[in-house]
Amino acid sequence: MTGVTFPTKARPLHLRALAIFEDLRQEWLRTIIMVAAVGIVGWLVLYPLAILFNLGLHSRTGAFTFDNYITVFSEPGLVSALVNSIVISAGTTVASLLIALPMAWAVSRTTMPGKQFIRLAVLIAFVMPNFITAIAWILLAGPNAGLLNVFMREVFGVAKGWSVFSRGGLILVLTFSFYPLIFFASAAALDNMDPSYEEAAQMAGASAWRGSLGISLPLVMPAIVSSSIFVFLEAMGAFGAPAAIGNAAYFHTLTTKIYELFSYPPRFELAAAAATPIIAFTVLGLMLQRYATGRRRFNVISAKPKVARAVDIGIGRWILFAFSMLVIFASVALPLFVLVRTSLLSRWGLPFTWQNLTFKNYAALFDTSTILPRAVGNSLMVSAGTASICVVLALVIVWLIERTKLPGRALLTFICTVTFAFPGIALAVGFVLGYREPPLALYGTIWLFFIAFTAHRFPFAFQFVRNGVKQLSTELEEAGRMSGASWTRTLVDISVPLLKSGMMAAWMMVFAVTLRELSMAVLLNVRGTETMPIAIFNFVDNGTFESAAAVSVVLIAMSILSVAILRRIAGKAQMEV
Amino acid sequence: MSKLEIDNVSMSFAGIRAVNGVSLRVEEGETVVLLGSSGCGKTTLLRLIAGFLRPTSGAIRVNGKVVASEAIMVPPERRSLSMVFQSYAIWPHKTVAENLSYGLRLRGLDKITTAEKVRVALATVQMDAYADRYSAELSGGQQQRVALARALVLEPEILLFDEPLSNLDAALREHMRFEIKALLTKLKITSIYVTHDQNEAMVVADRIAVMNNGRIEQVGSAEDVYYRSETDFVAKFIGLANVFDAEVLGPADNNCIRLRTPGLGDVLATSGNRHFKDGSAVKLYIRPENIRISPQAGSGENHRRGQVMRRSFLGAQLDLLIDVGGTALRVVGPSAAGERHVDASTFLSFDPADCLVLTTNQ
Known part of the structure; x- marks a missing residue:
């Protein structure tokens, strides 16, 4: 055997092709499942996008044209809507950074009191959808009847208060909705950071303050940049708050403009063309984000977390504490208070006295003469269904990406994550237009909600399940094969039980975000397919804020409940692994 | 006819030959250790035998029956092999007894026969007292024994070991290698054992196959490879x-x-x-x-x-x-x-x- 060199020739191409085919045939069930899953996800994501761009580039007669883009930008108000969107998104991003960064640093790195409470309170702000925050602030700072303005008028005699119906008001509402994104991303990065960097800075002679601020903040810069871009994109794609505030303040953003182009008389080509700037911003933002985070995108699973010594900042901790409490008061406590208060009044704007108190707004949820029982049912059904479809699809696709060497996995990963930051309303344009005519005439049915929501929210399930699979040793599955189980059998008997908590967390996450979905639903909605957010939106449109407040309170309660369950599962999952 | 025949097998990953024209025969009841430093191709060769990888060329036969070649690829579950994994891979959602009975139940054995076989296998590795435990409740050494029992209970044609002791502490590793050797000698089971530790190899092996750069440099007894090294690499690598x-x-x-x-x-x-x-x-x-x-x-x-x-x-x-x-x-x-x-x-x-x-x- 010594030194014997065997001639090794490359296998002829047809034999290699034969071998691949043989593999596929032998694992035929696996092959079918994989092909089906890839086909479904590819179709869900790519078809509406194709429709969107295709329609934007064609005239009503079907000829190829750039006219729609020219028309849409000469359409009155569109350029100003675009400018509004950019200015408001930028303002929201800056304001969110100013609020979130000091808070994140304080809860992660300092001796500030009440850190756990602040994290929980910000989580509630995170759970509140922007259109509900908008309603709360309309009730608080509406020009005449707003509680705060009434208060200022009656107590301090300020004749003309501050009105939320302005671009500044919209920035305030969006900031209170989106600053948690920066807060959690930065706090998590600071939590996971190796404290020895800071300690090294102190050994080098920097004060505790300077060591922490000068070393930690730059190190978590990727997390800050990436979450800031995310906030910008979320603000750009937000629909509920701009609709509620812009409508009364007589200004448009891109999303409300798309909605208007969709309303009677609908101009679909223009809507498709108007959606493209948002998509362009999203793609640009995602590319920037990729660039900013570089190769460190997946360093979430860090080594054993070392507990960093909290920096003692003396009197500063009380200043930061006061600041954090003020933010939480304005972004969580006040809105929740005003929503609950309003939901108990027989007519919003009435004084809060015994004879005006009622439960009728909540009772309406069970009153079948209103749309509410159906809306609650639809919401639960669509959210649960979407979550289930997403998780099952994610399991198969993630297995394919993490456990096989199939070519094209990078492209598949891209398709699976691309809709993550996509504004719902732009995607919805593609879905409505793509599913109007037979054989895909699903527009106007609840089924299109499942399809569109799955396409939009699949990335959440994908990331959760993927994290689970990444932490699952391949050998556990291989041990199944060695024990005599086929691929499918191993998936059912070994992988699924072991991924249970990851899959449940993915399910809860998709359920929670689908429950509050408004921007897609407004376009997909017809009579009979109302969901809870749609019901709230309609109440605001009619000016019946007391009903909107009641449904909002229920929606927030359901969201908080699902996030609480999610935290329990996710916490357990971490312990199991 | 040899129990296992590896015939001029090569395997490439992205243009790199991880296993390069390897031939090896393993006789009934024999323990062959694949020894080499990391990246030498020993684990790849083991995974080719197991069926997790497909050879780029060459053939692998078990009991004279082809399980992998250019035309044939028998999936791992139908090769009558079992494997002790480096991480033990004890399924954390099943008890020790359930870990062992899983494969037996898949083979259609009834409950009573299964329970008896599981009991015997656990007794063989002195783990009968732990049948109802979960892996999280076992020490590393105990998990190692369960992994061994789970592989043995299936009465495989060939038992595969992938660096089974590398996650144990030094004292336990030293002890377990003698125990595994005693067990393999007693049960006369054909096995392929991958390790980078030459002392472990010398204790466990009937024959050692020293691997380097995807090739087998020398196959022989511990004395052969030590005293009668046939290549420069073997002479320097062993001792x-x-x-x-x-x-x-x-x-x-x-x-x-x-x-x-x-x-x-x-x-x-x-x-x-x-x-x-x-x-x-x-x-x-x-x-x-x-x-x-x-x-x-x-x-x-x-x-x-x-x-x-x-x-x-x-x-x-x-x-x-x-x-x-x-x-x-x-x-x-x-x-x-x-x-x-x-x-x-x-x-x-x-x-x-x-x-x-x-x-x-x-």
């Missing part, structure tokens, strides 16, 4: 060796040849019944423990005088570095052989029979 470039001067008595080395002068070495051309370049290998030290000068072939450069006391042994006319020689001997100080003058000698010679073109 320690003082290596010298040398030139063949010509044959001598008693199956010996005379060599000339730049550092050590003329040396008499055994030719091991092989023919070396006069004047050809060779390499000379002398193991540190084969060099004897004495305070008095001796006479005859292969005697040298040197000076102690470095001295390390290792308990049972003394590890010395000795300067012989400008050439450093590593010498390991029993500590009792005498106290030697740095800079002390000493005499050393080595038997021609302990001098291994290999031609350099290998």
Whole structure:
């Protein structure tokens, strides 16, 4: 055997092709499942996008044209809507950074009191959808009847208060909705950071303050940049708050403009063309984000977390504490208070006295003469269904990406994550237009909600399940094969039980975000397919804020409940692994 | 017919040949250890046998039946093999007993037979008291035993081990290798055992296949690969060796040849019944423990005088570095052989029979 060199020739191409085919045939069930899953996800994501761009580039007669883009930008108000969107998104991003960064640093790195409470309170702000925050602030700072303005008028005699119906008001509402994104991303990065960097800075002679601020903040810069871009994109794609505030303040953003182009008389080509700037911003933002985070995108699973010594900042901790409490008061406590208060009044704007108190707004949820029982049912059904479809699809696709060497996995990963930051309303344009005519005439049915929501929210399930699979040793599955189980059998008997908590967390996450979905639903909605957010939106449109407040309170309660369950599962999952 | 036949198997990953034209036969009841450093292709070869990878070329036969070739690929679950994994891979959602019974139930065995087989297998590894535990409640050594029992209970044609002891602490690893050897000898089960630890290999193996760069360099007993290394890599990888470039001067008595080395002068070495051309370049290998030290000068072939450069006391042994006319020689001997100080003058000698010679073109 010594030194014997065997001639090794490359296998002829047809034999290699034969071998691949043989593999596929032998694992035929696996092959079918994989092909089906890839086909479904590819179709869900790519078809509406194709429709969107295709329609934007064609005239009503079907000829190829750039006219729609020219028309849409000469359409009155569109350029100003675009400018509004950019200015408001930028303002929201800056304001969110100013609020979130000091808070994140304080809860992660300092001796500030009440850190756990602040994290929980910000989580509630995170759970509140922007259109509900908008309603709360309309009730608080509406020009005449707003509680705060009434208060200022009656107590301090300020004749003309501050009105939320302005671009500044919209920035305030969006900031209170989106600053948690920066807060959690930065706090998590600071939590996971190796404290020895800071300690090294102190050994080098920097004060505790300077060591922490000068070393930690730059190190978590990727997390800050990436979450800031995310906030910008979320603000750009937000629909509920701009609709509620812009409508009364007589200004448009891109999303409300798309909605208007969709309303009677609908101009679909223009809507498709108007959606493209948002998509362009999203793609640009995602590319920037990729660039900013570089190769460190997946360093979430860090080594054993070392507990960093909290920096003692003396009197500063009380200043930061006061600041954090003020933010939480304005972004969580006040809105929740005003929503609950309003939901108990027989007519919003009435004084809060015994004879005006009622439960009728909540009772309406069970009153079948209103749309509410159906809306609650639809919401639960669509959210649960979407979550289930997403998780099952994610399991198969993630297995394919993490456990096989199939070519094209990078492209598949891209398709699976691309809709993550996509504004719902732009995607919805593609879905409505793509599913109007037979054989895909699903527009106007609840089924299109499942399809569109799955396409939009699949990335959440994908990331959760993927994290689970990444932490699952391949050998556990291989041990199944060695024990005599086929691929499918191993998936059912070994992988699924072991991924249970990851899959449940993915399910809860998709359920929670689908429950509050408004921007897609407004376009997909017809009579009979109302969901809870749609019901709230309609109440605001009619000016019946007391009903909107009641449904909002229920929606927030359901969201908080699902996030609480999610935290329990996710916490357990971490312990199991 | 051999139990396992690996016939000219190659496997490439992205253009790199992880396994390069390997052939190997394993007989019934035999334990063959694949030994090599990381990246040598030993784990790839094991995974090819298991069926997790498909060979780029060549064939693998179990009991004469082809399980992998250019035309055939039998999936792992239908190869009648079982495997002990590096991470043990005890399914955390099943109890110890459920881990063992899973494969048996898949084979359609009834509950009573299954329970009995599980009980016997657990008793074999002294884990019968832990049948209802979960893996999280077991120590590393216990998980290792369960992994072994789970592989044994299926009564496989061939048992595969993928670095099974590398996650244990040193003392337990030392203990377990003897236990595994005893078990394999008792059960007469055919096994392929992958490790990078040569001591482990020497304890467990009937035969060791030393791998390097995707090839098997030598297959043989522990004594074969140690005393009769066939390649430069094997001689250096197994144990320690003082290596010298040398030139063949010509044959001598008693199956010996005379060599000339730049550092050590003329040396008499055994030719091991092989023919070396006069004047050809060779390499000379002398193991540190084969060099004897004495305070008095001796006479005859292969005697040298040197000076102690470095001295390390290792308990049972003394590890010395000795300067012989400008050439450093590593010498390991029993500590009792005498106290030697740095800079002390000493005499050393080595038997021609302990001098291994290999031609350099290998």
